[in-house]
Amino acid sequence: MSEELVGNVLVAQSGGPTAVINSSLAGVLTEALNHACIEEIYGSLNGVLGILNENFIDLAEESQQTVRALRVTPGAALGTCRYKLKKEQDFERIIDVLMAHNIRYFFYIGGNDSQDTASKISQHAANRGYEMRVIGIPKTIDNDLPITDHCPGYGSAIKHIASVVREMAEDHEAMGQHDLVSIVEVMGRNTGWIAAGSALAKHRNSPENAPHLIYLPEVPFSTEKFLEDVQSVLQKNKHCMVVVSEGIVDGEGNYIAADANTDSFGHSQLGGAGEFLRNLVSENINVNARACKFGISQRAAATHASQTDNNEAFLCGQQAVKVAVSGQTDKMVTLIRQDSESYLCGTGLASLNEVANGVKAFPKQWINESGNGVTHPFVKYALPLIQGEVQVPYEQGLPQFAKLAKNVVGKQLSGYALV
Amino acid sequence: MSEELVGNVLVAQSGGPTAVINSSLAGVLTEALNHACIEEIYGSLNGVLGILNENFIDLAEESQQTVRALRVTPGAALGTCRYKLKKEQDFERIIDVLMAHNIRYFFYIGGNDSQDTASKISQHAANRGYEMRVIGIPKTIDNDLPITDHCPGYGSAIKHIASVVREMAEDHEAMGQHDLVSIVEVMGRNTGWIAAGSALAKHRNSPENAPHLIYLPEVPFSTEKFLEDVQSVLQKNKHCMVVVSEGIVDGEGNYIAADANTDSFGHSQLGGAGEFLRNLVSENINVNARACKFGISQRAAATHASQTDNNEAFLCGQQAVKVAVSGQTDKMVTLIRQDSESYLCGTGLASLNEVANGVKAFPKQWINESGNGVTHPFVKYALPLIQGEVQVPYEQGLPQFAKLAKNVVGKQLSGYALV
Numbered sequence: 001m002s003e004e005l006v007g008n009v010l011v012a013q014s015g016g017p018t019a020v021i022n023s024s025l026a027g028v029l030t031e032a033l034n035h036a037c038i039e040e041i042y043g044s045l046n047g048v049l050g051i052l053n054e055n056f057i058d059l060a061e062e063s064q065q066t067v068r069a070l071r072v073t074p075g076a077a078l079g080t081c082r083y084k085l086k087k088e089q090d091f092e093r094i095i096d097v098l099m100a101h102n103i104r105y106f107f108y109i110g111g112n113d114s115q116d117t118a119s120k121i122s123q124h125a126a127n128r129g130y131e132m133r134v135i136g137i138p139k140t141i142d143n144d145l146p147i148t149d150h151c152p153g154y155g156s157a158i159k160h161i162a163s164v165v166r167e168m169a170e171d172h173e174a175m176g177q178h179d180l181v182s183i184v185e186v187m188g189r190n191t192g193w194i195a196a197g198s199a200l201a202k203h204r205n206s207p208e209n210a211p212h213l214i215y216l217p218e219v220p221f222s223t224e225k226f227l228e229d230v231q232s233v234l235q236k237n238k239h240c241m242v243v244v245s246e247g248i249v250d251g252e253g254n255y256i257a258a259d260a261n262t263d264s265f266g267h268s269q270l271g272g273a274g275e276f277l278r279n280l281v282s283e284n285i286n287v288n289a290r291a292c293k294f295g296i297s298q299r300a301a302a303t304h305a306s307q308t309d310n311n312e313a314f315l316c317g318q319q320a321v322k323v324a325v326s327g328q329t330d331k332m333v334t335l336i337r338q339d340s341e342s343y344l345c346g347t348g349l350a351s352l353n354e355v356a357n358g359v360k361a362f363p364k365q366w367i368n369e370s371g372n373g374v375t376h377p378f379v380k381y382a383l384p385l386i387q388g389e390v391q392v393p394y395e396q397g398l399p400q401f402a403k404l405a406k407n408v409v410g411k412q413l414s415g416y417a418l419v
Numbered sequence: 420m421s422e423e424l425v426g427n428v429l430v431a432q433s434g435g436p437t438a439v440i441n442s443s444l445a446g447v448l449t450e451a452l453n454h455a456c457i458e459e460i461y462g463s464l465n466g467v468l469g470i471l472n473e474n475f476i477d478l479a480e481e482s483q484q485t486v487r488a489l490r491v492t493p494g495a496a497l498g499t500c501r502y503k504l505k506k507e508q509d510f511e512r513i514i515d516v517l518m519a520h521n522i523r524y525f526f527y528i529g530g531n532d533s534q535d536t537a538s539k540i541s542q543h544a545a546n547r548g549y550e551m552r553v554i555g556i557p558k559t560i561d562n563d564l565p566i567t568d569h570c571p572g573y574g575s576a577i578k579h580i581a582s583v584v585r586e587m588a589e590d591h592e593a594m595g596q597h598d599l600v601s602i603v604e605v606m607g608r609n610t611g612w613i614a615a616g617s618a619l620a621k622h623r624n625s626p627e628n629a630p631h632l633i634y635l636p637e638v639p640f641s642t643e644k645f646l647e648d649v650q651s652v653l654q655k656n657k658h659c660m661v662v663v664s665e666g667i668v669d670g671e672g673n674y675i676a677a678d679a680n681t682d683s684f685g686h687s688q689l690g691g692a693g694e695f696l697r698n699l700v701s702e703n704i705n706v707n708a709r710a711c712k713f714g715i716s717q718r719a720a721a722t723h724a725s726q727t728d729n730n731e732a733f734l735c736g737q738q739a740v741k742v743a744v745s746g747q748t749d750k751m752v753t754l755i756r757q758d759s760e761s762y763l764c765g766t767g768l769a770s771l772n773e774v775a776n777g778v779k780a781f782p783k784q785w786i787n788e789s790g791n792g793v794t795h796p797f798v799k800y801a802l803p804l805i806q807g808e809v810q811v812p813y814e815q816g817l818p819q820f821a822k823l824a825k826n827v828v829g830k831q832l833s834g835y836a837l838v
Contacts, residue, residue, distance in 0.1 A: 013593075016594075017589070017590045017593045017594070073589060074586050074589045074590060075586075075588075075589030075590045075591075075592055075593040076590075076593035077593075078593075079592070079593050079594075080593050080594060159816055159817070162816075162817055163722055163817055163818055164716050164719075164720075166817055166818060166820070167493050167494075167716060167719040167720060167721055167722065167818065168714075168715050168716050168719050169494075170436070170492060170493045170494030170719060170721075170820055171436045171493060171494045171715050171718065171719040172494075172715070173494055173498070174432075174436045174494040174495035174496075174497075174498050174499050175435075175436070175498075175499060182714075182715065200816070200817065201817065275694070290714055290715065291712070291714065292712050292713055292714025292715065292716060293710070293711050293712050293714075294711055294713065294716075295587075295601075295709055295710065295711025295712075296587050296590050296591070296601065296709065296711065297583050297586060297587050297711060297713075299590065300583075300586040300587050300589060300590040301583075301586060302586055302589075303582055303586065303722075303723065304722065306816065383815065383816065386816035386817070387815070387816045388816070389813055389816075394808055396802065396806070397578055397581075397619070397725065397802065397805035397806045397807070397808075398578070398581055398582055398585055398619065398620065398805070399582055399585060399586065401585070401589055
């Protein structure tokens with residue numbers, strides 16, 4: 001145990017929200033109260049932007065009720081940002097602000113970019129001789145952070161998608177008098193983790209159940225192969241459900257369906273990968289084809305969140321505080337799957353630097369030989385992550401979410417001009 | 420009380436499934452067991468197609484567990500069809516099959532077209548001098564059946580959409596550093612009932628909450644007005660959430676965004692109304708715009724279903740049996756809102772004929788003056804319909820749905836050639 005460091009906590013959130021990022025925040029708040037060396041518990045509004053602008057709120061003043069409700073609230077209660085710190089001056093300002101508020105513990109909940117930022121803040125504090133402990137808390141529905149077995153946010157995203165796919169499959173079966181091809185476009189710009197997770201919807205992993213075909217960015221997309229795949233499914237089934245990552249690419253690595261703003265193929269790709277595939281089916285196979293695209297709702301689906309994921313997100317928040325108080329810094333909390341018969345998950349630590357510079361690709365051996373589905377070891381990996389259902393409180397028939405009181409912390413410094 | 424009619428029951432489902440159509444089926448099964456005059460309880464597979472092809476299953480053989488699970492299973496357990504009976508020969512065949520199986524009670528769960536079919540079957544039976552009672556059970560997420568106060572299926576669809584909009588709003592607020600316009604395309608080809616229901620997501624009906632703008636097919640869509648509306652919202656809010664019916668039309672009544680297969684504007688409408696609006700924003704306002712489209716998942720969302728809606732669907736099934744046994748025929752069960760302080764809903768009857776030929780448009784007085792939202796009386800109408808949360812059983816982290824054993828009833832007649 002290193003020497004006790006007395007001072008204040010600052011916690012911030014960054015990047016795209018998830019269904020459980022606020023559960024990590026609740027974990028930090030809950031644990032911070034247990035340590036006498038921690039005096040004030042502040043939150044920065046909108047990630048590092050809140051530090052630059054000295055926009056802090058006093059989280060210790062939030063009610064117990066609010067902290068409990070945070071655990072099941074999607075979005076990011078503190079607000080997030082995608083602001084990338086570049087200038088040396090930005091970092092100097094950040095250390096100035098942290099020092100002015102006697103922040104000795106900084107917790108940053110986010111993905112790769114956020115861990116990179118946390119690492120740089122830690123270095124700059126060290127260069128200034130300011131003693132501070134910086135711990136990253138993993139968060140991303142993309143599940144692409146290295147070292148950690150999986151990322152908080154992922155289990156809930158795939159539980160949501162697999163649930164919806166299973167509901168849709170009931171509908172398709174009912175309509176099954178005629179051939180129907182249904183395309184579901186899901187998130188995943190660079191890796192296929194999210195699309196792969198839809199495979200859990202297959203009841204007892206039986207091949208006749210939806211989804212019948214899954215296309216990941218890791219496998220170069222071939223139009224001919226896709227049409228063959230669909231026709232092959234329709235020979236056995238009355239309907240064919242396809243799940244596709246928004247980020248599928250062709251043999252040259254170009255997005256199959258670019259965004260309208262950056263469209264390299266002309267306007268016909270406007271709807272994204274899902275609409276592109278639907279169009280392929282409509283134009284080449286004489287069947288009814290539909291597409292849907294869940295968009296942002298995939299990462300906000302608190303009412304479909306996994307209790308396991310929620311608990312692990314909370315645990316990561318708690319653990320961040322524990323290891324910081326015990327003297328660790330410059331680390332991100334990781335999840336470590338125990339080598340046991342039933343699923344058990346503990347925590348570990350990875351250096352921020354290592355996390356910041358890595359991306360965990362979807363393993364090649366978890367993609368089937370035809371490149372249109374996943375193998376059983378992936379199902380074994382993913383299934384424990386979706387166990388348990390989060391109970392969201394309802395009021396007047398709709399989910400109720402936490403609203404922070406946001407008591408403002410007084411500014412100590414003069415304003416800062418953002419570029 | 421008319422004379423007791425002894426014989427068998429046939430129940431069938433038709434049209435697009437809903438989250439609660441199987442609850443109506445469970446209502447029929449549960450109530451049918453209470454009446455000694457009812458001997459066998461058969462289900463027809465895929466609506467009238469199952470009658471033409473004599474594809475019946477014995478529903479009395481299904482387990483109690485299955486019937487209970489049916490209440491929370493989306494899709495349509497008997498399968499549905501969109502087959503339109505036209506030829507006189509089809510109707511003759513149907514009466515032959517019903518007579519061969521001594522069907523004295525026929526219950527058809529469906530929308531306008533199904534009630535029309537039920538009415539015609541009833542007439543043909545009467546013409547043949549075959550005593551039979553035909554009762555329709557209302558079903559449609561579109562809520563466009565006349566006479567009934569609302570339709571089973573609608574409450575669950577809008578509870579789902581309002582829940583997802585509220586989850587997405589949390590995400591958008593978190594990202595609120597920059598202007599963001601988010602377009603949500605929902606079902607509703609001809610009427611705006613579903614899009615209107617998203618208004619319930621507004622917390623305490625406060626104007627700053629999402630959704631900020633709602634566009635219905637009842638209001639001719641104007642591009643200029645839309646862009647003004649969005650800009651006006653962005654002056655007050657950091658984000659703007661728009662909900663749009665898939666079926667919005669221009670001043671001439673043409674769909675703004677036709678299906679790719681019937682596209683009258685060229686390929687740029689490929690993604691549907693939502694992508695069309697997103698494109699308008701991207702091209703005319705300098706903000707980040709996104710679109711999503713929930714597709715079929717909207718009518719299959721059993722895990723977001725309304726307990727009130729589910730109970731009413733069950734009640735309609737039960738009531739259909741009760742009134743048929745009591746001597747009624749040629750009617751559809753309707754829902755009647757009681758004139759009381761708190762919400763109370765009873766049932767009534769409407770003639771099949773009347774229902775078959777009507778469509779309930781969204782009332783003009785429930786659309787706001789700007790044509791981009793709804794008025795408070797609509798909220799008062801819709802809010803009771805989404806109360807209560809259905810508890811779907813989960814297994815291995817995902818919703819489990821009923822599967823009928825489908826014990827086949829022996830055929831009495833030779834085959835029939837469908838045209």
